[in-house]
Amino acid sequence: MIRTSAPLDERGLDWIVGGIEEAIVLSSRVRVARNLQGFPFPGRAGAEERSEVLERVRTAAEHADSLRSACIWEVDSLDRVDREILVERHLISRDLLGDGSSPSRGALILADETSCGVMVNEEDHLRLQALVGGLELDAAWRQVDRLDEELGTLLPLAYHHQFGFLTACPTNVGTGLRASVLIHIPGLVLTKEISKVLEGISQVGLTYRGLYGEGSEVIGNFFQISNQTTLGKTEEDLIDHLARVTGKVIEYERSARSVLLREAPAVLEDKVWRAYGILRTARSLALEEMMNLLSGVRLGVSLKLLKSPRVETLNEILVRGQVAHLEREAGGRMNEHEADVCRASFVRDKLASDERDASESGRSAGSSDTTVADGPPSGGG
């Protein structure tokens, strides 16, 4: 039975705990685009037709094993903050929300324990997707593939013997598959190797963008790398190619980091500690500033210059430090200034509690010569 409009709670955040190469690769995502036979694509369909598509998908989802005890959220009946939270968690795209002129009939169906699910009535009728922590493209693909097999026997899909799976945009046709990794590569940025690497990425049929998707700027040295083409290769080839190139980028990033450690250890250490110090003590933090500082701290953690916080805490701050998450927590709308203040307080609390956990578990926060202003009072005083 698929539950309706359950609280969002921790939904879709299981990637936060990390995975293979978690210090550099935050998450791996695979999505495939599918459409139902006999209906115009959502952009060309009326609200009635989109409603019928949604009902058919909902019925099919009831019978798909992968979606046992799943939940459905219809964007037309979600409040503003919940919609934004789903966008901030990268579970839906802004396009799914529609332009507000007619009911979008967009929905998200999400499995109970994983971030595997279906976005309904976005640009295509179905976007099957899975999000996994770390460099785990194959695991994400297996979840999506399985869901695709299940839904494919329950719903008539639009398929062409030559073009493969048909999609609203010709750039998605064929496999309909877009695989991507969210990767943190400050070493390449600091050593100015990044443009070479990005150029290389574009030359091997991949593409990159910033953290917030379409046309977004690169902030905090977080890049999303994904396949550019979808037709003419098998799904496995597309996935393996991205995984291989990502492995290369990780290698380059590691060697850039060792260059930095060798050539400018004091500068690097200072950068990392300053980032930590500001996050740990600031009273107002804009989102972009937070992202940039998180990048510095993440680098420090992964180089073991800092022993706390954990990668999981950094991932959590990245998600919950966004404005809709802060608003949900505070229970009300905020202007930019209020959000910045609230964000700073949230980040201080998170880092303080990670420090406490670290000292209790013997994982000391940083090296012995470090004291952090505004740190938690220690027992000895």
Add this chain to the structure above:
Amino acid sequence: MLCDDCGKEDAEVHVTSIEGEVMSMVQLCASCAAERGLAAESAIGEAPSKPPLLDFLGQLGSTSPAASAAGASEPCPFCGITASDFRSAGRVGCSQCYVHFESQLSGLLRRIHGSAHHSGKVYINETSDISDRLGQLSSMRRRLKRAIETEDFETAAKLRDQIHEIEVQA
């Protein structure tokens, strides 16, 4: 705006480049972008709302007279979009559009993807023929091999049964 590389043609492709910690935008014409190895969909964005794809679409009529003569000046009989709707939006309206505009789309797909032939998973429906069935079989064998390699034995067992079933039918 003129292309940053040649300074002659109008810039149509916008690329973000990064030097150290400084990000900058580069504006390129289509041919200079191609020279830098930047394909149609630009370096940023999964499906930009105004994709360089439109450049390709814009060239459709002029570069493939054979295709436009192939009768697709009529709107799609199912969803009603015309070739010019398609050109301006960069999206087709329905799955029938792929049949209706097939000759133009083949060329376009080859330019976007470097291929106009799907070689991934095969979906079997009422219009599937023998070659689709064979394609399905080879796709399943490929997936079986991978399932075994990644020690996904549950999937492997399921695939083995399905392959066996299809082979018995054939």
